[in-house]
Amino acid sequence: MEESQAIDFLSTLVPFTMVVFIIAIGVILLNQQFRKNLLKQRLEKDALKNKYQQDIIQTSIQVQEDERKRIAQDLHDELGAALSISRMQLVQLEEKAKNEATTFESGLNNVRKTLENALKATRRISHELMPVQLAELGWIKATQVLLEKAEEAGKLSVDFETNGAIESLEWPAKVALYRVCAELVNNTLRHAQATHIKLKVAMNKSHLSCYYQDNGQGVDLDTARKGVGLRSLEGRTLALAGKITFDSAPAKGFSMELEIPVTQRSND
């Protein structure tokens, strides 16, 4: 009886061991296939990420080039033209002054007006390059002015929250953050048909966070990402080793969340 039980136990144990062995082999082989595909996916993802970063850098360069081109055109068309006209008027005055003293005064008046226009153009170009409020009054005031202008231009209400700590941010980060806000406000005014903008900026010892939201018609982010606007924002954030995320859908408004690490702080 005992021998029969032993045989019976063996005839159960041996196939069971084989089954466990098959399961173990199956798990190992499946694991190998999984790891192989996982590695392949990770490599593909890295390649895609690299390509995307390259695209962002290229876009940033493109934006810079476009900006330079625009400045050059403005200088040529507005300032250059005004100065050329003034020069011509002065030449004419020189000639007229020899013969008619009466037209001298009105001629000078024309030159003054032309030079005033040139001065305005210079101020505008310079202001567009670097808002005077940002350097003189600081980030908070400059952003307030920006939002007030948006309120006037777009007939919308603005909710702006921040703390004073932001003024101790490094200058390049401050400029980049201002540019990001300006670009977002500009996008809202141009495309969103929004009635409300919310901007919340907070900074602590380790990082700065910025949240922007409008209640406009929203965008399809896949389509919007192909354009220069969002990529330029991503490029600016990337340059500061920050993270930026967008959330939007048609008819559901637009929001952006940005986080920049604060490693160095100056007292400017």
Next chain:
Amino acid sequence: MDFKSSMLITILTLLAVLVVASIRYQNLKGGLRSFIWFLCIEFAFQTIAAILAEFGINNLALLHLYSPITLLLLLSFYHAVLKGFVSKKLFVSVGTLVVLGAITNALFTESIKEFNNITLTSRSIVLLILSLSSTIFLLEKEIQNEHGKALTSIHWINSGILVYHASSLLLLYFGKYIMHVLPEAYNVSWGLHALFLLIMYVCFFIGLWKSPRL
């Protein structure tokens, strides 16, 4: 607890799982949706088997159908869960092999009036390999990102499948020996099987209950 009561409890638990599944169906995606089909077929088979048993009719023929069909549905669930990480060809090959094996087994080895040990063992082996591997795979962040909030549900369902099939394989192999040594243990063996089946359904219930809501 007698055999009839344990059968009734498992069917009622499965019915509760189906109710949760039908409530959450609109919110489910991919793998979890294909899993609902498995639950429906499982419920149909369990109910018919219970009715046949009640009238004293041999229901083992049903088991020959149940094993390959439910395996195919669970393969479809695992295919959806591991999509992009495990080749589709592998699932198709395994499914085809098991179905062909089940037909061959029913025709030539274990007749439809007998217990289909071979098919059930093959089914358990395939599901154990998949559930064991998935437990490890689900820890990878790529898979976690892929499934997002549905990950908890998949974990519970996978755990249920793992627990039940591991225990049923043990019972399948050692049940005969135990019954040989201790004939009175027959009911204990069936009771244990019913208990693990119930545990699997409870895992499914929790999994579907925790599925993402809109």
